[in-house]
Amino acid sequence: MSQELGRLEDLPQDYRDDLKALNLVPLWPSLRAVLPPRVPTRATLATHWPYASLKPLLLKAGELTPIEKAERRVLVLANPGHGLENMKASPAMYLGMQLLLPGEWAPSHRHTPNAVRMIVEGEGAYTTVDGEKCPMSRGDLILTPTGLWHEHGHDGKDPVVWLDVLDLPLVYYMEASYHVDGARQTVKQGSGDRAWTRAGVVPTTMFHRSDKRYPMLRYPWVDTRAALVAMAANEPDLDCVQVTYVNPETGDDAENILGFYALMLKPGQTLSLPARSPSQVFHLIEGAVDVAVLDKTFPLVEADTCCTPGYEAVTLKNRSAEEPAFVFIADESPLHRKLGVYETR
Ligand code: GTQ
Numbered sequence: 001m002s003q004e005l006g007r008l009e010d011l012p013q014d015y016r017d018d019l020k021a022l023n024l025v026p027l028w029p030s031l032r033a034v035l036p037p038r039v040p041t042r043a044t045l046a047t048h049w050p051y052a053s054l055k056p057l058l059l060k061a062g063e064l065t066p067i068e069k070a071e072r073r074v075l076v077l078a079n080p081g082h083g084l085e086n087m088k089a090s091p092a093m094y095l096g097m098q099l100l101l102p103g104e105w106a107p108s109h110r111h112t113p114n115a116v117r118m119i120v121e122g123e124g125a126y127t128t129v130d131g132e133k134c135p136m137s138r139g140d141l142i143l144t145p146t147g148l149w150h151e152h153g154h155d156g157k158d159p160v161v162w163l164d165v166l167d168l169p170l171v172y173y174m175e176a177s178y179h180v181d182g183a184r185q186t187v188k189q190g191s192g193d194r195a196w197t198r199a200g201v202v203p204t205t206m207f208h209r210s211d212k213r214y215p216m217l218r219y220p221w222v223d224t225r226a227a228l229v230a231m232a233a234n235e236p237d238l239d240c241v242q243v244t245y246v247n248p249e250t251g252d253d254a255e256n257i258l259g260f261y262a263l264m265l266k267p268g269q270t271l272s273l274p275a276r277s278p279s280q281v282f283h284l285i286e287g288a289v290d291v292a293v294l295d296k297t298f299p300l301v302e303a304d305t306c307c308t309p310g311y312e313a314v315t316l317k318n319r320s321a322e323e324p325a326f327v328f329i330a331d332e333s334p335l336h337r338k339l340g341v342y343e344t345r
Contacts, residue, residue: 096166108183117162140221
């Protein structure tokens with residue numbers, strides 16, 4: 001039974017003043033707000049960022065602000081429900097579209113928030129993470145986990161754009177967000193995406209001593225896409241053709257706080273995802289997909305991004321009856337699971 005509770009105004013002013021002077025606050029006027037019945041209060045609004053409208057503004061930033069004046073030339077995909085200045089897509093997720101022009105250099109640094117990059121368009125750029133040079137191609141996922149040095153370079157001819165996904169809002173909220181600048185990294189031999197080329201056979205640990213917490217930093221899209229296509233062909237009745245980006249040594253989520261997935265929708269398929277506690281981000285790599293949540297439907301075209309609040313069912317519909325569609329998903333599941341608040345309804 002939810003009963004009307006006393007309001008702040010019900011208390012005598014002198015009593016309220018005495019509380020305030022001692023940094024004390026009565027709970028009961030705020031109890032229902034912080035513990036609402038059954039469903040949490042969510043500031044996250046379902047929001048769509050169409051790439052076609054964002055891209056000219058990102059290219060304009062390339063003219064207006066030289067890389068030296070930006071360090072990272074990024075337009076943040078901010079959720080209006082959280083206040084644009086707070087730079088959140090959801091409580092724990094930050095999204096940014098980053099532009100690197102041919103010949104530009106984004107210098108080495110490391111920071112406490114974890115990041116990944118989903119490459120949106122352009123060839124010839126690379127990011128060096130922990131000494132590993134990772135070429136960037138459309139659809140590739142590249143990790144820059146907490147504490148690892150990273151810098152971006154571009155030897156190609158055309159602008160390169162990628163989507164940054166960071167757990168910055170959470171780490172900032174924890175008062176644990178900071179960065180350190182560094183010198184240009186020396187590129188080391190070997191790359192994780194060559195060491196772990198096939199699921200099922202992994203380098204023998206006795207001979208392949210990986211003392212790395214993050215052994216695989218780059219997940220090439222050609223491999224991820226092929227895995228999804230093979231999965232769909234192997235199990236024609238499987239509804240949710242989805243893979244999780246994991247640490248290939250442990251099988252754990254690739255990073256600690258946010259989860260990353262790739263989903264294939266078969267031609268004409270409609271997929272209903274149950275209401276789950278974490279917020280989600282959908283980025284369309286290939287095809288044409290409607291994302292429906294609450295009273296909104298976002299008609300995603302390639303390179304579009306949208307986010308949905310937690311505790312709501314989401315329906316994905318492939319608008320093409322002929323071609324499959326491929327979606328990159330980021331969510332807050334690892335965080336919710338670690339905190340013990342993860343739910344499916
Ligand atoms: O490329 O290192 O979108 O440090 C935000 C912070 C990108 C990056 C962002 C960053 C980076």
